[in-house]
Amino acid sequence: MRPAALHATFRILWNSIQLQLKDNVVSSQIIGPLILQPVIFTLISVGTYLYGNRPDLGLFAITGTGLISIWNANLFTSGDIIREERRRGTLSLIMASPTPLIVILLGKSLANAVTSVIAMGLTFLTGMLAFQIPIVIADPLAFLIGMILVIVSITCLGLIFGTLFILTRSAGEVMSAVNYPVYILSGLSIPLTLLPLWTHPFSQILSPTWGNLVLNAAASGTEGSMLLNYLVIVGLSVLYLIIAHFLYRYVEYRALQTGTLEQW
């Protein structure tokens, strides 16, 4: 890619991030995944563990709920971005412009993922206030690095779904359908040992699984190097980006070929 094109891509990426952040500030829809869901899911998951005399799983549930919120915010907003562009009649204009939609989607999704850090904070706050769980992160630096990597990775994973949303007007249904499988397969708030063995390969290819491992290890101060887990998250992020890139090219080709983007 030429320097000028690279510069233009970064400019568009930055503009997309800014636009989405502004949209988030005034949007009422963000309240759900960003504020209400973290609080309610923390109350349900930690409350259930405390009832079952498993306070040792309280921190695990809180971290898992935080990741659920990050994934949710990313997935729902990625779907909403496509749905809104379609409703506003701007989807076909963006598809026809020289800038690939995936760059805009990446910027907007990244903005949403960064915003969703608030959700992680809220889950910890809810745990502290509602259940008096002492929240101490044993290794804050490892937690921070893990958090940044997992946010980027979840954004890349969301791009794969976001690309598919272009082809369907039922993005809302697709979003709802892919939500819970990721919670379950990634062991977010529930131990992976509950799942049958045949599901484990699916868990391994989901970055929230590794993010969950890293954040829990950093929060609880588990001994050992986290470098390998970091590398897996980075590797999966690259893999998601490659898949999203080729998928987007296919979707773009189909959309331009059939000319049915405006069908609503």
Next chain:
Amino acid sequence: MRSAWRLFWGGVRVSWVDYLVEMTPEIFLGMRLPRILLQALFFIFLAKAAGGADLERFALIGNGVQIAVFILILTMEAVIESEKYDDTFQYLIAAPSSWLPIMLGKCMAYYGEAMIASSVTFAVLIPLLHIPIVPVDLLRAVPVILIIFVSAGAMGWCIGAFSLPVRYGYLIGNWMGYLMMIFCGINVPFGSLSAPLQFVGNLLPVTHGLLAVRALIDGASYASVWPLIAKEVMILLVYSAIAWVTFGYRLHVTRQQGTIEQV
């Protein structure tokens, strides 16, 4: 009376056609049903991790009912709110007939979906997770489960009618569905909740009905759970009355002040 039935069936037809616009068989079987099952499964796994097989069974019964309650709260709210977005609110005001039969009819497809959701959840997850529930005992509880559905639907109407002037109705309904998981004893026994939570739970649909359902599945007789069923019916009537009065009030004020566009 005949006119009311005609309006009701008209509403049922509209409801069904409207439902099928979005919910093609592919979407229903490929997206909606898996989503329903996986949502229930997530909370059941959570309970199993916390309290083993006993709490798993407890959560399965709770979530088997709650999954339909969730659908009903959201869709009943949406039925009311869609009058605003579909520009049909003014016809309800202008029409000489009562709005109640047609609005009831418009809800029917969603009651069908709720029943399918609950049935599929029980039918798939009981054998899949090897939960010790005798199907006959579950069938005995069906009348109470239906009462719960109606009372949850009444609550959805209340949310829809109250939130009609604002744009957050669906959001409120969505989060009320999740909040009821905390207040109504879905994942953990209602008796284990703190006093303030129990106070709120006592005022909500589902709580008493679900206690009755659990008792019936465990072999209790209808005579022994009659007080719980009576409380659920009472709550159903109260919420229905509030929904009826509130929606009627919205129609009245809109007609009086000429503010259809502001609804």
